[in-house]
Amino acid sequence: MKMKVSRGQRLLFTGVTLLYWISMYIYVPILTPYLSDRGYSIAFIGIVLGSYGFMQLAVRFPLGIWSDALRKRKLFILLGMMAACLSCLLFLLPGLWIWPLAGRLMAGLCASTWVAFTVMYAGYFEPHDTSRAMGNISVMTVSGQMIGMLFSGWLSEQLAPAAPFWAGAFVAGMGLLLALSLKESEETALQRSGMSLAEAGDVVRTPLLLRVSTLSILGHGVLFITMFGFTPLKADQLGASGFQLTWLVFAFMLPHAAASYLTATWFVPRLGNWGTIGLGFAIGGLCTASLAIVQSLEWLYATQAMNGFAQGLYLPLLLGLAIRDVQPHQRATAMGLYQAIYAIGMFSGPFMAGYLNENWGLSGGFLFGAILAGAALLLVWRWASPRKSRRTADNRSDAMMEEGR
Numbered sequence: 001m002k003m004k005v006s007r008g009q010r011l012l013f014t015g016v017t018l019l020y021w022i023s024m025y026i027y028v029p030i031l032t033p034y035l036s037d038r039g040y041s042i043a044f045i046g047i048v049l050g051s052y053g054f055m056q057l058a059v060r061f062p063l064g065i066w067s068d069a070l071r072k073r074k075l076f077i078l079l080g081m082m083a084a085c086l087s088c089l090l091f092l093l094p095g096l097w098i099w100p101l102a103g104r105l106m107a108g109l110c111a112s113t114w115v116a117f118t119v120m121y122a123g124y125f126e127p128h129d130t131s132r133a134m135g136n137i138s139v140m141t142v143s144g145q146m147i148g149m150l151f152s153g154w155l156s157e158q159l160a161p162a163a164p165f166w167a168g169a170f171v172a173g174m175g176l177l178l179a180l181s182l183k184e185s186e187e188t189a190l191q192r193s194g195m196s197l198a199e200a201g202d203v204v205r206t207p208l209l210l211r212v213s214t215l216s217i218l219g220h221g222v223l224f225i226t227m228f229g230f231t232p233l234k235a236d237q238l239g240a241s242g243f244q245l246t247w248l249v250f251a252f253m254l255p256h257a258a259a260s261y262l263t264a265t266w267f268v269p270r271l272g273n274w275g276t277i278g279l280g281f282a283i284g285g286l287c288t289a290s291l292a293i294v295q296s297l298e299w300l301y302a303t304q305a306m307n308g309f310a311q312g313l314y315l316p317l318l319l320g321l322a323i324r325d326v327q328p329h330q331r332a333t334a335m336g337l338y339q340a341i342y343a344i345g346m347f348s349g350p351f352m353a354g355y356l357n358e359n360w361g362l363s364g365g366f367l368f369g370a371i372l373a374g375a376a377l378l379l380v381w382r383w384a385s386p387r388k389s390r391r392t393a394d395n396r397s398d399a400m401m402e403e404g405r
Contacts, residue, residue: 010124012181014140016077017117019175021144023084024107026171027091027164028145029152029245032233034161035100044097046354048104049229053220053346055108060343064115064336068329073120074182080113081179085172088165108343115339119332120182122323134320138260142312146253150246157242203333208325211383212318215277216342218376219284219318221349223311225369226288227252227304229350234362238297251301252308259312264320273317274384278377280313285373292363292370345372 027034035045067076083106090103118137125133148168155163203209223229227249232240235248259280267276287307294300322338323331349372353365 009183012178013121016081016175016179016182017121017137017140018144018147019171019178020077020080020084020110020117021141022148023081023088023168023172023175024110024148025145026148026152026155026168027088028228029149029232029249030156030161030164030242032230033236034156036233036236037161038100040097040100041358043354043358045233046350046352046357048100049224049354050347050349050351051101051104052108052111053224053343053348053350055105056112056343057340057347059109059112060115060340061333061336063112064332064334064339067116067119067332067336072184073116073123073332074179074184076113076116077120077179077182078176080110080116081172081176083107083110083113085169085176088168088172091165092162112339115332115336118319118335119323122331135260135264135316138312138316138319139257142253142257142260146249146257149249149253152249153242153244153246203326203330204337206325206334209322209334209338211379212321213338213341215281215314215376215379216318216322216338217345218372218379219281219311219314219345220342221345221372222284222288222369223315223349224346225349225353225365225372226291226307230353230357230362230365231291231300231304234291234294234366235297235300237362238295238300240297244297248297248301248304252304254308255305256308256312259309260316263313263317267313268317272384273321274380277314277317278380278384280310281373281377281380283307283310283313285370285377288366288373289370291366 032045032049035048036042040048063076067073087103087106087110090099090106093099118134121137122133148171151167152164155167231252232245232248235245240248263276267279271279284307287303287310290303291300294303319338323334326334349369353368356364356368
């Protein structure tokens with residue numbers, strides 16, 4: 001039985017989600033230049049960037065199981081907003097190298113609570129509408145990230161290099177206050193108490209979940225090597241000002257948001273799930289490789305616009321597929337596993353790229369990102385065999401029949 005969700009609750013959830021992502025991403029475009037200006041090496045910057053994914057790798061799956069066992073989502077949303085605020089404040093502490101590392105680890109804890117957001121929002125929709133729900137929440141995600149990242153360069157240039165961190169702490173505090181008014185879905189009360197270990201084991205062995213999780217490792221490795229990693233540092237080396245970093249964010253995030261919206265409504269009906277995912281990885285790999293040779297800000301903007309669109313094709317789709325084949329009361333566990341697995345890419349991608357960049361310059365890291373995209377494309381080709389394509393088409397047909405009932 002579905003919770004009767006009022007328009008006010010939907011708007012409140014949207015507002016909290018936007019503030020959540022704004023607080024986490026308002027400092028991302030200036031993070032690598034900020035740490036570089038404070039004298040940290042590129043290798044250490046890679047460790048800081050990778051720690052964000054490492055924390056999620058360790059925490060997301062247990063949080064998903066815990067959320068399903070407690071049948072609570074709001075508690076974890078509140079935890080996420082508190083962690084976002086603390087993350088920004090830790091970056092402001094002077095002196096020891098441990099503070100920026102702790103700040104990014106705390107951001108990873110904050111991001112781990114995204115499990116609760118996605119499951120709560122999916123509960124507002126019927127099971128056959130999961131892909132549409134994930135498309136909607138992906139637009140919220142990208143919108144919040146874009147708003148935060150667009151203000152990042154302006155704040156750092158007009159006020160102070162540390163201004164984005166102060167702003168992030170303030171926004172997170174606002175989000176925490178608003179989240180106190182969120183209401184739990186009735187599914188938490190109506191469905192049985194926690195999941196058994198046997199059921200958790202069944203979720204872990206879901207074939208589609210494991211496949212899309214593997215692809216998401218590679219996809220998030222590309223993302224955190226490029227726009228959420230070393231692309232802003234590339235722009236800084238090309239002489240970008242704070243305002244030009246803002247334009248770089250706009251060039252990436254606007255096409256990313258457009259693709260997130262068009263994936264379920266235009267691309268999947270024409271190309272299917274695997275065709276859409278494969279197209280995204282193909283374009284993303286080419287754009288990531290091109291970063292190794294780009295020598296002007298104009299071309300950097302162009303490559304990031306295409307890269308943003310490409311990543312917007314597959315990331316929301318993988319998110320929806322992760323919980324398509326599991327029962328509603330198992331969704332937080334499945335989503336926690338999915339997000340924990342793809343955190344491997346968020347950790348190892350920038351970590352390896354940081355090592356390569358230290359020894360061979362930024363080009364080494366970007367070429368590594370292109371290799372990750374190529375590996376994902378090969379896996380998509382393998383899993384999109386004619387037999388599996390027919391099965392996917394049958395599943396899609398069944399879903400359409402269910403929707404028509």
